[in-house]
Amino acid sequence: MTRFGKHLDKSLKDLAYEPVWNVIHESKIDPHDIDIAFVGNAYGGLITGQESMRGQVVMREAGITRIPIINVENACASGSTAFYLAHRAVASGQVELALAVGVEKLFCDDTGRSLKALATSADMEIEGHMGILFAGIYAMRVRTHMERYGLTREQLAKVAVKNHDHGALNPHSQYRNRVTLEEVLNSRMIADPITLQMTCPLGDGGAALLIGTEEMTKRMGKRPVKIGSTVLGSFGFTRENEPGVTVRVSKKAYEEAGVTPQDIQVAEVHDAVAPVELFLYEELGFCGPGESGRMIDEGATWLGGKLPVNTSGGLTAKGHPAGATGLAQVAEIVWQMRGEAGERQINPPPNTGLVENGGGNVAGETAVVAVHILLGK
């Protein structure tokens, strides 16, 4: 992956070129062995003007042509969707080697345009007409959870402190500064109770992964990580006590991988605003309903805790170039499993990891949720 950040000098092509060639060099494969490429991007049309053919244009720049190139868009889960399809293509025996690329350019000369682009990940005739933005949608969810389970503002803020602590150790992270609890709580209110320091920044970046058969990976220059499961699901018209999309999707991912939440030793989850990470602990089964506040208080998800979450810095600190996020999350787990995570390395390296990546909001729920389980050895 590229470092996430404000790359005004880099085009969408540049942001894809770097991770694609990094992964090709690192794995020592012949690029002609790549059978298919899936390119995830969400907002490049509105930001760069390349509405159509984004994958073809960036792949041509990287010298990857002739093979099927498929543009996929699933909002902030676009990268995970590329990963899901690439994995399915290999696992089902269709191809031997698939490339998944996620890339996003959110910075441009007009921040208003960037924010408008992001707002299109909800139903423009419903949320769009209400004029509600994602921070507002998240704020409503957080408040409901606070009222139901007594989560405190300090607990919400602790997630931001943790993720900035982790990001400070990650050279790919957009923010590398640490923040204190007071700084998070006292930063500008964005959508009560979400403060500025709890939100992820706008970011540019790219990430790429190669997924191959066992046979193919034997030829690679790096120890492969096994994919236990990749599951994708959508919002539904959930009834009052029915499990939401994240619960449904993660349950299936655990089943397909043959593991339980208690087996997970590292996780990257979609903290588009830091407090959401708390619900995710509950929805992913890392703790029971209403227990996430205690989990962050006890330090369980900090580096050094029993289940470090977002060791990369998460979306809050590492940044969130939408289409790239899902693949960058997988990259972090891969690095942790290989013992290549540098200053933020979990020791001993974890063997069972989880990625959760969400995208969009339709009919009052996260529109797309992807959960992947990776197995180190």
Place this chain on the structure above:
Amino acid sequence: MTRFGKHLDKSLKDLAYEPVWNVIHESKIDPHDIDIAFVGNAYGGLITGQESMRGQVVMREAGITRIPIINVENACASGSTAFYLAHRAVASGQVELALAVGVEKLFCDDTGRSLKALATSADMEIEGHMGILFAGIYAMRVRTHMERYGLTREQLAKVAVKNHDHGALNPHSQYRNRVTLEEVLNSRMIADPITLQMTCPLGDGGAALLIGTEEMTKRMGKRPVKIGSTVLGSFGFTRENEPGVTVRVSKKAYEEAGVTPQDIQVAEVHDAVAPVELFLYEELGFCGPGESGRMIDEGATWLGGKLPVNTSGGLTAKGHPAGATGLAQVAEIVWQMRGEAGERQINPPPNTGLVENGGGNVAGETAVVAVHILLGK
């Protein structure tokens, strides 16, 4: 599929709803049996403002939620890409029933916006900076072919006459008028030698297909058509005498289906401007290089000829709502194979059919080409 045309009163949601529910009713399946949906759309972001989450938004309107919904974009081959992925998901044993949807809204209150959207299917930093539009790109290819093989303007025009003749018989066609050779030749010059009557219209429309396992199709209300092969390929840096993308992709499609060009009894091909249909006869192996002019002169590809091409009216007459086109092409072949093509029915119904759908232009070549082969019985 919907009738293609100018549907100013219909939204992207409406244009998807109609074909999705038509195919569900017709096949008599329980919509809850659908395991995955691929939604192809190219320009809906720029035309409707729904840049992200288009598939989720239109599927929600149709009542299809919870399952994986994946937005795919491959310019004018977006529908074929949805079909390719849906077929692969079923054929590889991942799922039992997949839905492929293609939908496009090109008409809006500003035709300039529609044309600008279409222009984004080339590299915006190359073709975009040159200011060249698709009619110009096609015109250059047609002129090269005319010079090399002596194709005449009358031969180019005959394709438009044929496809309007066919479209006049198709209730789903945007244009249902016939045109004479003189009318085509004397209509306004768009990009020499392409005249107005040789070009496809702007259009709105939607199409949907269900792809199921053999077991699943036994429960369906309509006789299924077997998919012999689905192949997708991209442009490459072709050398002077190297076969282009359409030749490469179609060769693979014939091989995978175990048929030859001589076995094809009906074809729907991508006549975005009518003259292109002639090269496609050659590239798809329906005739030898330079023989397509004679083929149209002899009437071989007219209804009643030995290989009717674009019995639906093709893009030239039926219309070309980009994301919907690939699936509408498959629908035409399915109807012909089932003997349900009404006034334009080939008798006896064909058993071996081909679909060719192209999209975009990158590095001087069609960016994406999809070829599918269908087997009636």
